[in-house]
Amino acid sequence: MRILFFYIALFCFSESVCGQAPDYFANNPKWVCDLWNSNQWDPPFVSSTSTYVYYLNGDTTINGNIYHRLFSRGETVYSGPIPTAFFDSFSGYYLRQENKNIFYITNGITTESLLVSYDYSVGDTVKGSIFNACGFNQSTIQKIDSVLINSTYRKVFYIDSVSGPVITEGVGHQLQINGAIGEFILPLCQGAGFDYSIYCYGFGNSAYWDFQGGTGNCFLNVGIKEEGVVNVSVFPNPFHDFLFVKSNNNQTVDVFLYDFYGRLALQKSFLNDSQLSTPALESGIYFYEIKQQNDVVKRGKIIKD
Secondary structure, three states, X not given: XXXXXXHHHHHOOOHHHHOOOOXXXXXXXXXXXXXXXXXXXXXXXXXXXXXXXXXXXXXXXXXXXXXXXXXXXXXXXXOOOOOOEEEEEEEEEEEEEEOOXXXXXXXXXXXXXXXXXXXXXXXXXXXXXXXXXXXXXXXEOOEEEEEEEOOEEEXXXXXXXXXXXXXXXXXXXXXXXXXXXXXXXXXXXXXXXXXXXXXXXXXXXXXXXXXXXXXXXXXXXXXXXXXXXXXXXXXXXXEOOEEEEEEOOOOEEEEEEEOOOOOEEEEEEEEOEEEEEOOOOOOEEEEEEEEEOOEEEEEEEEEEO
């Protein structure tokens, strides 16, 4: 009998069997995202790209429940004459986890809502506010996979069994598997004149997941100014036949340009300034990644017209 109990306990030690949820807010998690905004309606009518990292900063009790305060830290780069703006502030979201569900309250609203659920079987209808835009709220789970994050396997839920959209447990959602378009708290949707991207996820200063399905190659310190940090400019946005990259130091910088689906479209190494010839690239959305000595120093989104 003792042997039987031992094997039952050992069998249920696996999260995938017993269904125990990992603590999504443990170990100082960070989500690196960005927002591109064409600003078609409000003066001065210039597009901008905000690259930011979500992080937790303190707890608060509301209606008897303990919530984590979600902050965002980063920078907004404008295509026009407006200088780059840095920010580090409360996002307006209070988050708490219950089993495999994340609930939230926003500033000025005391009623709790479900942000997203990660508790599904194949055929279940998705649940949470991130699905309420663009017709995803009646979507069903078509396939379930998993991904190793640090030492724990997280579930990956497919709305479309082939390419996505996908929802990764505790990480966020993507419109295409291995594509950057997606987010953590904002809707699984892109709108007219704006879109979101999620690049990577990690704990503390260590990254364990990125949008290309890798083991975590990302810049978790977005918005933190450090002495000697590489300052890189990428312009114009939108671009046509040429894309310019400028760096502030005398070390070799590597630029990688990926298409909408995360495929490498262009790669070049340069010193200080470089002009990239791009007539062979198709029009559309691209994501750039700038590295120095294999460390990512800048990421962003850019459009070819």
